[in-house]
Amino acid sequence: xxxxxxxxxxxxxxxxxxxxxxxxxxxxxxxxxxxxxxxxxxxxxxxxxxxxxxxxxxxxxxxxxxxxxxxxxxxxxxxxxxxxxxxxxxxxxxxxxxxxxxxxxxxxxxxxxxxxxxxxxxxxxxxxxxxxxxxxxxxxxxxxxxxxxxxxxxxxxxxxxxxxxxxxxxxxxxxxxxxxxxxxxxxxxxxxxxxxxxxxxxxxxxxxxxxxxxxxxxxxxxxxxxxxxxxxxxxxxxxxxxxxxxxxxxxxxxxxxxxxxxxxxxxxxxxxxxxxxxxxxxxxxxxxxxxxxxxxxxxxxxxxxxxxxxxxxxxxxxxxxxxxxxxx
Amino acid sequence: xxxxxxxxxxxxxxxxxxxxxxxxxxxxxxxxxxxxxxxxxxxxxxxxxxxxxxxxxxxxxxxxxxxxxxxxxxxxxxxxxxxxxxxxxxxxxxxxxxxxxxxxxxxxxxxxxxxxxxxxxxxxxxxxxxxxxxxxxxxxxxxxxxxxxxxxxxxxxxxxxxxxxxxxxxxxxxxxxxxxxxxxxxxxxxxxxxxxxxxxxxxxxxxxxxxxxxxxxxxxxxxxxxxxxxxxxxxxxxxxxxxxxxxxxxxxxxxxxxxxxxxxxxxxxxxxxxxx
Numbered sequence: 001x002x003x004x005x006x007x008x009x010x011x012x013x014x015x016x017x018x019x020x021x022x023x024x025x026x027x028x029x030x031x032x033x034x035x036x037x038x039x040x041x042x043x044x045x046x047x048x049x050x051x052x053x054x055x056x057x058x059x060x061x062x063x064x065x066x067x068x069x070x071x072x073x074x075x076x077x078x079x080x081x082x083x084x085x086x087x088x089x090x091x092x093x094x095x096x097x098x099x100x101x102x103x104x105x106x107x108x109x110x111x112x113x114x115x116x117x118x119x120x121x122x123x124x125x126x127x128x129x130x131x132x133x134x135x136x137x138x139x140x141x142x143x144x145x146x147x148x149x150x151x152x153x154x155x156x157x158x159x160x161x162x163x164x165x166x167x168x169x170x171x172x173x174x175x176x177x178x179x180x181x182x183x184x185x186x187x188x189x190x191x192x193x194x195x196x197x198x199x200x201x202x203x204x205x206x207x208x209x210x211x212x213x214x215x216x217x218x219x220x221x222x223x224x225x226x227x228x229x230x231x232x233x234x235x236x237x238x239x240x241x242x243x244x245x246x247x248x249x250x251x252x253x254x255x256x257x258x259x260x261x262x263x264x265x266x267x268x269x270x271x272x273x274x275x276x277x278x279x280x281x282x283x284x285x286x287x288x289x290x291x292x293x294x295x296x297x298x299x300x301x302x303x304x305x306x307x308x309x310x311x312x313x314x315x316x317x318x319x320x321x322x323x324x325x326x327x328x
Numbered sequence: 329x330x331x332x333x334x335x336x337x338x339x340x341x342x343x344x345x346x347x348x349x350x351x352x353x354x355x356x357x358x359x360x361x362x363x364x365x366x367x368x369x370x371x372x373x374x375x376x377x378x379x380x381x382x383x384x385x386x387x388x389x390x391x392x393x394x395x396x397x398x399x400x401x402x403x404x405x406x407x408x409x410x411x412x413x414x415x416x417x418x419x420x421x422x423x424x425x426x427x428x429x430x431x432x433x434x435x436x437x438x439x440x441x442x443x444x445x446x447x448x449x450x451x452x453x454x455x456x457x458x459x460x461x462x463x464x465x466x467x468x469x470x471x472x473x474x475x476x477x478x479x480x481x482x483x484x485x486x487x488x489x490x491x492x493x494x495x496x497x498x499x500x501x502x503x504x505x506x507x508x509x510x511x512x513x514x515x516x517x518x519x520x521x522x523x524x525x526x527x528x529x530x531x532x533x534x535x536x537x538x539x540x541x542x543x544x545x546x547x548x549x550x551x552x553x554x555x556x557x558x559x560x561x562x563x564x565x566x567x568x569x570x571x572x573x574x575x576x577x578x579x580x581x582x583x584x585x586x587x588x589x590x591x592x593x594x595x596x597x598x599x600x601x602x603x604x
Contacts, residue, residue: 057434060438061437061438061603062434062437062438062602062603063603063604064603064604082440085438085439085440086440088438090434090435090438092431092434092435093431094429094430094431095430095431096430096431096432096434096435097430097432098358098432099430100361100362100365100366101358101361101362101365102365105361109354109357109358110435110439112350112354113351113354113355113436113439113441114439114440114441115342115347115350115440115441141365157435158435
């Protein structure tokens with residue numbers, strides 16, 4: 001695909017805002033690195049304001065950058081933006097489709113603007129409507145679409161050229177669980193067709209479900225680059241958590257929980273009457289702890305498994321959590 | 329033959345100029361399809377000038393005198409034409425700010441199409457709509473007794489000047505549309521647009537206004553187009569005798585050129601600043 005062998009390659013990218021007329025300079029990207037292998041889904045994970053959207057806008061030729069090097073689909077973004085535009089698809093944070101037109105009219109218009117010609121645009125629109133399960137709604141105005149349908153139309157519009165690289169900027173933000181599921185299915189289908197996907201998200205579980213590789217971004221810089229499992233291992237993986245009914249039972253609860261602790265620390269939180277520890281086999285751990293507590297006749301208020309959240313990842317990787325305002 | 333393979337993927341091979349025109353046409357077509365999809369919108373847009381003509385012509389018109397004599401409704405019609413053309417920049421601005429807010433402009437910018445087509449295609453659609461507005465207004469005017477007594481060539485010239493004013497304001501609309509953050513805030517622009525059309529010779533002769541206001545009204549670009557159109561249509565002109573009123577034909581060409589020269593580069597720069 002390119003000399004580097006990567007579908008997307010960013011090296012030391014800097015993007016500055018402000019800094020004029022005495023305004024404080026802000027670095028939205030501050031030496032950002034990213035390497036995405038062809039044919040994979042790569043997650044770009046970070047909280048609001050970490051630089052995810054800026055990164056995608058730079059990669060998709062929408063924003064000029066101040067320093068560094070960016071290569072997408074084998075082309076230098078600064079030198080050949082138009083060539084890059086012919087090889088990428090972009091789905092931004094808002095469904096960027098024409099609200100007034102019908103689904104079919106949208107796809108045909110974008111197809112003609114992608115220079116497929118009239119007949120080519122019509123044929124491609126038909127294919128994409130079918131592929132994204134929008135045939136029935138094709139003749140309806142987009143205003144009548146549900147959130148998930150809009151997103152699917154948006155995805156279809158970014159797939160018109162069957163792009164080598166597809167950028168998805170928080171594609172499920174604001175969707176209900178059903179809409180999220182629809183979008184996830186569509187993304188999986190695209191990758192099966194050979195497209196490389198760069199997906200930004202605030203949700204660790206979304207990156208976990210879709211991506212084979214995750215880059216964590218904080219304050220405009222990549223702070224971790226790993227597989228989802230590797231990342232979770234570094235964060236501490238899944239945890240089992242028991243809330244005791246009586247504070248006096250806490251030592252006994254800690255003992256029961258300790259039986260499944262995979263060598264990690266058993267943490268007792270007195271004020272919350274909580275005991276938690278990291279586990280490897282989720283179901284076995286839950287069963288075993290529940291049985292042990294039952295055998296000893298200890299009453300519990302709550303028992304459950306908790307997956308690490310983005311907050312956990314951040315706390316572990318940066319020590320400052322996701323709330324940048326407080327940390328900065 | 330790698331080139332052939334690429335072509336099979338990206339559609340027919342044509343020259344750059346061909347695609348520029350095709351891109352513009354596709355954006356124009358998109359804007360016009362909006363009217364086809366929303367017939368009510370065009371009824372409102374075309375209905376408003378008709379209602380204005382009736383309101384100003386009969387409610388206000390009953391109390392109006394034209395300095396130097398002449399029928400007020402004859403005097404009013406070129407003013408209504410120009411007012412409608414002037415207010416048109418609002419629909420340009422609204423369309424641009426809506427596209428920008430919904431990310432549609434970003435989508436266009438991430439595609440291999442000509443970036444200029446986004447504005448040029450929009451402007452072409454606006455001019456088509458302006459022609460429809462002028463047609464409806466002229467028919468209404470004829471129905472209430474307005475006549476263009478100056479001959480067909482002169483009348484065509486007058487409509488040409490009105491469209492030239494509308495053309496120059498496309499760039500004001502694009503620029504404003506990229507400046508304001510939301511369609512809601514763009515609605516506030518009516519507060520600016522309304523006085524701009526009122527403080528002109530469109531409804532009342534500047535010579536009847538207080539001194540400073542009359543001067544401002546006479547020098548308003550809208551006034552030059554209105555006065556020039558009155559001369560060409562053979563309608564009452566009611567000139568106050570100032571230089572700018574006496575050279576209305578010249579100024580009806582100069583003003584739109586000046587507006588275009590100022591706001592076209594501003595709009596282009598604003599568009600380019602999207603990538604900063």
